[in-house]
Amino acid sequence: MEISMTVNGEHVTADVEPRTLLVHFLRDHLALTGTHWGCDTSNCGACVVAVDGEPVKSCTMLAAMAGGHDVRTVEGLEKDGVLDPVQEGFMRCHGLQCGFCTPGMMITARALLDNNPDPDDHTIREAISGQICRCTGYTSIVRSVRWAAEHASSTPTEDTAEVTS
Template structure:
């Protein structure tokens, strides 16, 4: 079957099998390997991408279901060489170790910060509760999200001050 979707701002149209999962479409057809594939059961969350601005586990979405929709992957977070604040937070606060869960965590945490720019520890824990990290114990991930929240707020204030001058 033919499927057309926008991925990271680019429209793609490809012939696929109707049973192909979105995670395999992104990785195997488009070559966007930043989205990891872990369990196929939606338990681990390493495959989280956005579909129409909402985080989804791409191992449970058929590529055909994403047809006509806008998909965003971890490859789209950075702006050229400039990391997204959530990526920089993970770098600064050691929010990643082996890196396997990181793409899904980044996408989930970016969505959280877009909806709630100043989340509490409990809100961060709730947001990432559908994802498994076997390395960090989650403390460094929570610190990373808080770092990003603080730095985004500081940057926004600085931009407002410059604009007011």
């Protein structure tokens, strides 16, 4: 079947089998491999992308269901060579270790900050509660999202802010 959608600001059309999952469409058809395929059961959250601005686990959504919608992957966070504050925060505050869950965490964080530009730690933890990180213990992820909220309007530079533990 033919599907069309907007992915990271670009209109795409492709022929896919009706049973193709969105995660496979993004990775296999569009070569957007930042979206990770983890558990296939919607437990881990590594596959989270934004569909019309809402975090969605792409391993449980058919690509056809995304037809006509706006999909944003981790590759769509950076604009013109400038990192999104969420990406900058994860880098500066060590919000990743192995990096497997990071793309989904970043997409979830971006959606949270788009709807709530000044979340407290509890709200951040609640937003990412559908995702599993086996490496960080979440403290550095929460700190990264908080950094992004505090620097949402600044242009990232090498000396934007000092990172605190």
